Amino acid sequence: MVNEFIKFSVEGAIGKIILNRPDKYNSFIREMALQMQDALDKCAKDKNIRAIYIAGEGKAFCSGQDLGEAIDPEGPGIEKIVEEHYNSIVRRIRAIEKPVVCAVNGVAAGAGANIALSCDVVLAAASASFIQAFSKIGLVPDSGGTFFLPRLVGFGKASALMMLGDKVSAEDAEKMGMIYKVVDEAKLHEEALGIAKTLSEMPTRGIGLTKKLLNQSMFNSFEKQLDAEGTEQANAARTYDFNEGVKAFFEKRKPVFKGE
DSSP states (O other): OTTOSEEEEEETTEEEEEEOOGGGTTOBOHHHHHHHHHHHHHHHHOTTOOEEEEEESTTOSBOOBOHHHHHOTTSOOHHHIIIIIIIHHHHHHHHSSSOEEEEEOSEEETHHHHHHHTSSEEEEETTOEEEOGGGGGTOOOOTTHHHHHHHHHOHHHHHHHHHHOOEEEHHHHHHTTSSSEEEOGGGHHHHHHHHHHHHHTSOHHHHHHHHHHHHHHTTOOHHHHHHHHHHHHHHHHTSHHHHHHHHHHHTTSOOOOOOO
8 A cells, every 4th residue: 555654454363553654653644544444444344353453663652643734724624633533533442342452662642642542451661651742732632532531540640641741651651540551662562462362362242342331331320331231241141152151161161252
C-alpha cells in the first residue's frame, strides 16, 4: 500500500495493527486515522481474528495529532478530526467484542495516550510515558480521555494530570492503575503478543460479553448492571465454548475453544 500509515497483518488468530509514521512519532493525520478504522473493521468482521494487538513503530507509541494538519486552513479542521478520526477509532475499540491488547513502546501523548487507555489490556515498556498534553496548547482532552482516565485513576488524579499536563512514567502509570503492567523494553512486544495469543485461544464470545458488560457498567445503576449480567450470562451459557469448557472440566483435560 502507498503511504501505509497503518501496517495491518494477521498472525494466527491475532489481528496486528501497527501505527507507522515513525519519523513523526506516529502522530495522526486523516489518512492514517481512516486506515486504522479500516483495520479495526477488518478485525471486527473476520471471525478467525479473536484478539487484536496495537503497537507503534519506532521510538514512540503515538504523539497524538499532527498539529500541522490541525492548523492547515485546507485541512479537515478540529471538529472533523475529533469526530471522524479519534471518536471513530475509540468507538470501534470499545464496540469490538474481542480483546484489544495495546503495547506502548514510547511516548503516548494526547490522543495517542487516550487511544491506548481505551484498549482492554495495556502494557508499557519501562521507558514509556503518558502525557495529557492538551492543556499545553489550550485544548481539552479528547478521544474519550475525560471518560476513561477518571475511571482508571480517580477524579482528582485525572483532573490534575489533564490540567497540568504532567508526564507520567510507565511505572507510575501502573501504580495508579492507569495500565495493566510495565515490562522490560526488550520484552514488551513478546509479552504483549503472548497475552494477545492467550486471549485469542480463550472463549471469545464470553470475553466479548464481558467487555460489553464493562462498557455498560460505566453508566448503569447497580440493579441495571445485575440485570445485564444475568442476560449476558444466559447468552454465554448458550455458546459452544461454555459447553466445551464444562465438558473439559469433567473430563479433566484442557479445553479447546473455538470462539463460538
